[in-house]
Amino acid sequence: MVRIGILTSGGDCPGLNAVIRACVLRGIRIHRDEFVGFTDGWRGVVEGNTINLDWMSVRGIANLGGTILGTSRTNPLGEGGGGERIQATLRSLGIEALIVIGGEGTLAAAKILSDSGIPIVGVPKTVDNDLSATDFSFGFNTAVEIATEAIDRLKTTGQSHHRCMIAEVMGRHAGWIALYAGMATSAHAILIPEQKASLEEICEWVEGPFRRGRTPLVVVAEGFVSAEMTEPHSERGLDAFNRPRLGGIGERLAPIIEERTGIETRSTTLGHIQRGGAPSASDRVLATRLGLAAVDAVHDQSWGQMVATHGDKIVRVSLEESVGRLKTVPQSRYDEATYLFG
Incomplete structure (x- = not known):
């Protein structure tokens, strides 16, 4: 005992x-x-x-x-x-x-x-x-399932309004949730911390499906850093372990994509929804x-x-x-x- x-x-x-x-x-x-x-x-x-x-x-x-x-x-x-x-x-x-x-x-x-x-x-x-x-x-499995269901819902409203939709998911250093949920929902771009992409590349990934009459879908992990950035987007200070509280990269990308492509763009941050519930x-x-x-x-x-x-x-x-x-x-x-x- x-x-x-x-x-x-x-x-x-x-x-x-x-x-x-x-x-x-x-x-x-x-x-x-x-x-x-x-x-x-x-x-x-x-x-x-x-x-x-x-x-x-x-x-x-x-x-x-x-x-x-x-x-x-x-x-x-x-x-x-x-x-x-x-x-x-x-x-x-x-x-x-x-x-x-x-x-x-x-x-x-x-x-x-x-x-x-x-x-x-x-x-x-x-x-x-x-x-x-x-x-x-x-x-992890639950977070991916929640993100997938939420992104599926975002796609339908994006299709109705002919918008580009950005879904921001969790992922400080690793983009596993973004990768799995993005592939499951047929995302046109998946942006993760491990891979840098330029804003030009992202806009090209958005414009291609839009020209084909599709609704562009971008899935981005909170820790993503574009080629033009030096560190992840963080405006909420540090946690108890002196790590930056990340979040908001989707909202930062949306107006840039809209300005460069002329495609109306909306962003949704799933945040704590991914780890709540059963x-x-x-x-x-x-x-x-x-x-x-x-x-x-x-x-x-x-x-x-x-x-x-x-x-x-x-x-x-x-x-x-x-x-x-x-x-x-x-x-x-x-x-x-x-x-x-x-």
Whole structure:
């Protein structure tokens, strides 16, 4: 029996509750574990704010979006006094292991804390699907499905008004959502952080289908940087990890395209809609499998490890490998999409 703490940190995404449920049910039923949930991410660990997690508290939550634990972008290293304070919190609560569910920033902090001696197992969470150590992370499939449905709707209103439509989706460093949703909706241009395109090229991709009587569709990731730009578009300052809060590139591109092409252009930013609501069936299953594997990793004392997907298998990789580099869209995958542009 182990007393295990669980936290969800960073941006929310569909599937978090399925991970929590799987951890608790496997731990209680197989190992007779006890679980404590830290509220609002690392903030809960720093301040010692918890809720009890038993089989009743996780009943029926796998299909719910968001996280019953709450989340935040609190940096436990910069705002919480670092490893010593967190170790003191865990000791006072009798917690012997910590399951950390999060993305790039969360797991980077988890690695540093793990190196300081805190027993941590990580679970990858990011709608951007940009963690290199796992083939897929839960939340991504749902985000693509939501973006695809929204873009399909944008196309019909664009067709009615003979407009160019721009859909801005999430993707700070990696354009996986834009790539998948763009290909699924037959976009005439897909703009991602990994690939620079000039405004002239973008306008050519828009004008071609318009001349054929089609409604031009552009899908752009929030982190896209055109050939004329030096950094991603950001007007909202920095987050707790000193990363710029991105968003608004679609609104910046729309008037430029309209002015250069003479085609009326509208932009819609999908934003948080992509990670809200119920998870897809695929994400529920993936999140559940990762949660089960995380508890097994705790009982094997695989500290400093993260559960991940390699093909159809759940494996363990080091947190160092998990945050060492981002998984970006390779040139070959982008080339497949460019054959369909314009």
